[in-house]
Amino acid sequence: MFAHCYKRQGGWKDVLSRFVEGNGLLYDLEFLNDESGRRVAAFGFYAGFTGSAVGIDAWCHQQLNAGEKYPVITPYPNEDVLIAETKEKLAKIGKLPKIMVMGAMGRCGSGAVSYARKAGIPEENIIKWDMAETAKGGPFQEIMDVDIFVNCIYLSSQIPPFVTQQQIDAERQLSVIVDVSCDTTNPFNPIPIYNVNTTFDNALLDIPSTNAKPLQLCSIDHLPTMLPRESSNQFSEDLLPTLLQLPTHTSAPVWTRAKKLFNEKVESMATTD
Incomplete structure (x- = not known):
């Protein structure tokens, strides 16, 4: 999903807390990045x-x-x-x-x-x-x-x-x-x-x-x-190669980077007003 909570937008802690409390994990589509830091898919x-x-x-x-x-x-x-x-x-x-x-x-x-x-x-x-x-x-x-x-x-x-x-x-x-x-x-x-x-x-x-x-x-x-039509086609084409790596998300670089970022944002909740 696009959670819109990693840049401290309004209610960002509430959104992240739900994943923590539910023992879940957020792979934010806005932050699926390649090795150079560029998003793999974007609208x-x-x-x-x-x-x-x-x-x-x-x-x-x-x-x-x-x-x-x-x-x-x-x-x-x-x-x-x-x-x-x-x-x-x-x-x-x-x-x-x-x-x-x-x-x-x-x-x-x-x-x-x-x-x-x-x-x-x-x-x-x-x-x-x-x-x-x-x-x-x-x-x-x-x-x-x-x-x-x-x-x-x-x-x-x-x-x-x-x-x-x-x-x-x-x-x-x-x-x-x-x-x-x-x-x-x-x-x-x-x-x-x-x-x-x-x-x-x-x-x-x-x-x-x-x-x-x-x-x-x-x-x-x-x-x-x-x-x-155009937006969906372009995003789908860009995301598909990464999406096909999801079954190996514990080792695929894009997904491991996304998990690491999620954990960092969760930790930051304790130190951010």
């Missing part, structure tokens, strides 16, 4: 891909239907239908947004960039940032100067915030944030202007601001289900 690409789609669509909705509630999201039969819908809306508007992807070199970020390209956003309107660009530490004014910000980083430790309330209260171009990373209850959340996840039924959160320009944020933690 990252399509999380970024669909996150970018929601971001662009939310921006389109602001232009075409200002003041109206954003509609309920429903899964698409395939990515071609989703892309065609985005292109149609962008054509109605007659202008193209500028989008920044944070973590652009990773699985998730490459998915976000891919969707923007397929939707017809020109390369000069796609700002791609990764570790080199963020090395100076946030907050970053550059985020305020784009229309859509898509956060795709993998957070593993405390970093300076990317954005602050003071920034969004000031003059800005930014009107949509998609936090694909969804470190919503993580104490190190680099987008500390919200603390709840959104859903397909209520995809966008209105961020309070003294600035008259609206700012809406998407923090859906299951974005790949917008494209269930």
Whole structure:
């Protein structure tokens, strides 16, 4: 399972305690890593891909239907239908947004960039940032100067915030944030202007601001289900070789590393507030 408890998310001790009390073992799918530390299977690409789609669509909705509630999201039969819908809306508007992807070199970020390209956003309107660009530490004014910000980083430790309330209260171009990373209850959340996840039924959160320009944020933690066919196919193909090693989990490296990590996280409960 994806337990979402190894990075001290809200309720993480409660989740781990159930495995301990039940004399069980958690093999967390998010932490099945190869010898180089890279995940053997991840939904990252399509999380970024669909996150970018929601971001662009939310921006389109602001232009075409200002003041109206954003509609309920429903899964698409395939990515071609989703892309065609985005292109149609962008054509109605007659202008193209500028989008920044944070973590652009990773699985998730490459998915976000891919969707923007397929939707017809020109390369000069796609700002791609990764570790080199963020090395100076946030907050970053550059985020305020784009229309859509898509956060795709993998957070593993405390970093300076990317954005602050003071920034969004000031003059800005930014009107949509998609936090694909969804470190919503993580104490190190680099987008500390919200603390709840959104859903397909209520995809966008209105961020309070003294600035008259609206700012809406998407923090859906299951974005790949917008494209269930492509997401499932890719994840299955990636996971299958490791899954076939499960009968030998006591000796297969991926599974032994996962068990070791579980034990470390359980031990950390006693020393973490």
